[in-house]
Amino acid sequence: MVEKVALIYTDKYQNYNFGPRHPLRPLRLKLTYSLMEKLNLLNHNLLETIEPRMAAKEEIERVHSTEYIDVVSKLSENPLDREIQPYIYGLGPGDNPIFKGMYGASALVCGASITAANLVWKENDIQIAFNPAGGLHHALRDKASGFCIFNDIAVAIQHLKTLKKDVKIAYLDIDCHHGDGVQWLFYDDPNVLTISFHESGKFLFPGTGNTNEVGEGRGKGYAINFPLLPGTSNKMFLKLFRYCIPRLLEAFAPDVLFTQLGVDMHFNDPLTQMGLSISVYRDVAQTMRTTARDYCQNRWIAVGGGGYLMTVVPRAWTIFLSRMLGVELKNQLPQSWIDEVKELVPYEETPYLLWDRNDKAELQLLSHPEIAKKMIDYNKELRMLCEEKYLPELMRK
Numbered sequence: 001m002v003e004k005v006a007l008i009y010t011d012k013y014q015n016y017n018f019g020p021r022h023p024l025r026p027l028r029l030k031l032t033y034s035l036m037e038k039l040n041l042l043n044h045n046l047l048e049t050i051e052p053r054m055a056a057k058e059e060i061e062r063v064h065s066t067e068y069i070d071v072v073s074k075l076s077e078n079p080l081d082r083e084i085q086p087y088i089y090g091l092g093p094g095d096n097p098i099f100k101g102m103y104g105a106s107a108l109v110c111g112a113s114i115t116a117a118n119l120v121w122k123e124n125d126i127q128i129a130f131n132p133a134g135g136l137h138h139a140l141r142d143k144a145s146g147f148c149i150f151n152d153i154a155v156a157i158q159h160l161k162t163l164k165k166d167v168k169i170a171y172l173d174i175d176c177h178h179g180d181g182v183q184w185l186f187y188d189d190p191n192v193l194t195i196s197f198h199e200s201g202k203f204l205f206p207g208t209g210n211t212n213e214v215g216e217g218r219g220k221g222y223a224i225n226f227p228l229l230p231g232t233s234n235k236m237f238l239k240l241f242r243y244c245i246p247r248l249l250e251a252f253a254p255d256v257l258f259t260q261l262g263v264d265m266h267f268n269d270p271l272t273q274m275g276l277s278i279s280v281y282r283d284v285a286q287t288m289r290t291t292a293r294d295y296c297q298n299r300w301i302a303v304g305g306g307g308y309l310m311t312v313v314p315r316a317w318t319i320f321l322s323r324m325l326g327v328e329l330k331n332q333l334p335q336s337w338i339d340e341v342k343e344l345v346p347y348e349e350t351p352y353l354l355w356d357r358n359d360k361a362e363l364q365l366l367s368h369p370e371i372a373k374k375m376i377d378y379n380k381e382l383r384m385l386c387e388e389k390y391l392p393e394l395m396r397k
């Protein structure tokens, strides 16, 4: 059987734009698409590029309250509407500034994740679909949070539930920030397993994602968190990830894997303090691909997420797409893309390689053996927690 990959993309993604001084810049999507194109991934015979549609209000209402949706809609038309107190809904100066057209831009991201979910669920020859504009995992029922207005992931999960009522979904989030919105929205749901790897909430927004957040009611045991220490390196991350993910997903046996591919654990990311380099994503993507094949009915829905370096995000997501397609890319960048980056992102260091094996965190740890030992011990504790607590909870059911 032919196994195809769908990339959900449109230039209209550029409309999800909080303004020039906001860290979440839609330029990263444009540069991602451009790199994929220049590396000939977009004309690969197994790839289909699909235009997304906007989500209907009824589809967004499966996750968000009508009151909140109406507020977003009104402010979208008139950002200065004096009848509304936007900060009650998490909107306004700061993380989630109001902008004209924000309803349409957010509904499009939701629609794109629904499109991805639909393709993977319904089209027999499409096993994987990737919406790089998605991954807005912080948005809550009545509230915008952390650059996220509508939670496209939750909207797409609810959409899958309309296609099959008791569908089992494994949600795996590798964004540096805890996937709080998705976790809380499905906290009592035993059919949605949420797994989040993130920088510990002791050090980073949103502050949640502790190991004692395990779900409630019938959903107890179906929320899993791996809070990581700042400076965690490729080696440590991979050891934990490769150990836990196949085991957890085998035990849960979902109908589909849903991943949030935030790449803000990169060591240079301006918003976080982690130590991963781009090369880690080659291995992470490979583990996801194999695990989706072996334990998730060979269905994989992927969305983007955080990542605040315009030169890092495109390279990382291009690596993800290449692994989805089974294409082995060389560690080099097309000159035309390097030139484009030089022109559009002159304030970031120009990259010359697709990935970077020079892991800063690993080098730092070599010169601080006592810190390295602490971190290795902590990581081991997380693996034990998976083995002795998370796994038995899942197997019990």
Ligand SMILES: [Zn+2]
Pocket (backbone or CB within 6 Å): 175, 176, 177, 262, 264, 305, 306, 307
């Ligand atoms: Zn993030």
